[in-house]
Amino acid sequence: MEEFIRIASHFALEGSIREIKPLGNGLINDTYKITTEGDAPDYVLQRINNAIFRDVELLQNNIVAVTSHIRAKLEAAGESDIDRKVLRFLPLKDSDKTYLNDNGTFWRVSVFIPDAKTYETVNPTYSRYAGKAFGNFEAMLADIPETLGETIPDFHNMELRIRQLREAVAADPAGRLAGDSGELHEILAAIEQDADEMCKAERLYREGKLPKRICHCDTKVNNMMFDADGNILCVIDLDTVMPSFVFSDFGDFLRTAANTLPEDDPDWEHVAFKMDIFQAFSEGYIEGTRSFLTPIERENLPYAACLFPFMQAVRFFADYINGDTYYKIKYPEHNLVRTRNQMALYRSARSLEGKMHDIIRSL
Numbered sequence: 001m002e003e004f005i006r007i008a009s010h011f012a013l014e015g016s017i018r019e020i021k022p023l024g025n026g027l028i029n030d031t032y033k034i035t036t037e038g039d040a041p042d043y044v045l046q047r048i049n050n051a052i053f054r055d056v057e058l059l060q061n062n063i064v065a066v067t068s069h070i071r072a073k074l075e076a077a078g079e080s081d082i083d084r085k086v087l088r089f090l091p092l093k094d095s096d097k098t099y100l101n102d103n104g105t106f107w108r109v110s111v112f113i114p115d116a117k118t119y120e121t122v123n124p125t126y127s128r129y130a131g132k133a134f135g136n137f138e139a140m141l142a143d144i145p146e147t148l149g150e151t152i153p154d155f156h157n158m159e160l161r162i163r164q165l166r167e168a169v170a171a172d173p174a175g176r177l178a179g180d181s182g183e184l185h186e187i188l189a190a191i192e193q194d195a196d197e198m199c200k201a202e203r204l205y206r207e208g209k210l211p212k213r214i215c216h217c218d219t220k221v222n223n224m225m226f227d228a229d230g231n232i233l234c235v236i237d238l239d240t241v242m243p244s245f246v247f248s249d250f251g252d253f254l255r256t257a258a259n260t261l262p263e264d265d266p267d268w269e270h271v272a273f274k275m276d277i278f279q280a281f282s283e284g285y286i287e288g289t290r291s292f293l294t295p296i297e298r299e300n301l302p303y304a305a306c307l308f309p310f311m312q313a314v315r316f317f318a319d320y321i322n323g324d325t326y327y328k329i330k331y332p333e334h335n336l337v338r339t340r341n342q343m344a345l346y347r348s349a350r351s352l353e354g355k356m357h358d359i360i361r362s363l
């Protein structure tokens, strides 16, 4: 606690700190809530994982550009309660940087959004709101004047993710493939079988048929804040906001929201892709993106719904083979359990692709 207070006191906080406690369950950064005395706002303190986000300066520049742009749009539209609808990052006391470099450990502070909730699962109504919210988020950022950098280069590049898996397999640094009783090789074969097909987005991009736009790139259900009445307040976790294909936001939301089970549930035989969630989210998303979505983006939304479980399976599996160096794990097989779950979701989504096309055509 004293250590956290020392860190927090570098930032231009209002009020005095009462306590600092862990918050949320992200797989990458460490997050804490700063509760203050009296009427001052509470805050979120985060240690930025700079093994993953290597360029913290670029990262925070992106985030400040995005939040300022959205804030200006909300103000112009005469919205109320803006501090609950877009994140605000605090500068340091002695500079206008929004992060602290404490001997190579990086920290930032944002205003805590009061009376807001995140969910791990959502119903169709919330999914429709979410589709509109993420669609609007992309629409609001369509005219951002700053050029954003890629906070993780080639983050959702399927070709790269396959390459990284192949490198992990060739090196087998944790000896997990060497000790395999057969299952790991089966998973690998299933991935290889569909790898080329799933790299369609990169091909379309090279052919000049698919644009990159500013996307959120981590549209997990739990990265949205809702108020007590179920209205969307804002989108959080902005580290991965960067140029990408719209498939990122469409696909990653459904990967988490349309799964019958959480992404690390070991009961993969009961994993299935929920079409009512697909239908509702698509309705909201198509409405929110009407101002810019091209026909080729639209007709590939079912592909996006399949791509993201597949890509996540590849990423979890590569991390498992690498000996769990990227995602936080709670037990040794955690990344393998996640892989099984995401492969099951992928298979379910693939079996429903035709129905997804019917829905998209009907909207």
Ligand code: GN1
Residues within 6 Å of the ligand: 025, 026, 027, 028, 029, 052, 217, 218, 220, 237, 240, 263, 312
């Ligand atoms: C990570 O930080 P968190 O838990 O919101 C990851 C996402 C994955 C997700 C899987 C920067 O997100 O890409 O989809 O875990 N973020 C990064 O749960 O790799």
Ligand code: MG
Residues within 6 Å of the ligand: 025, 026, 027, 220, 222, 223, 237
């Ligand atoms: Mg998160």
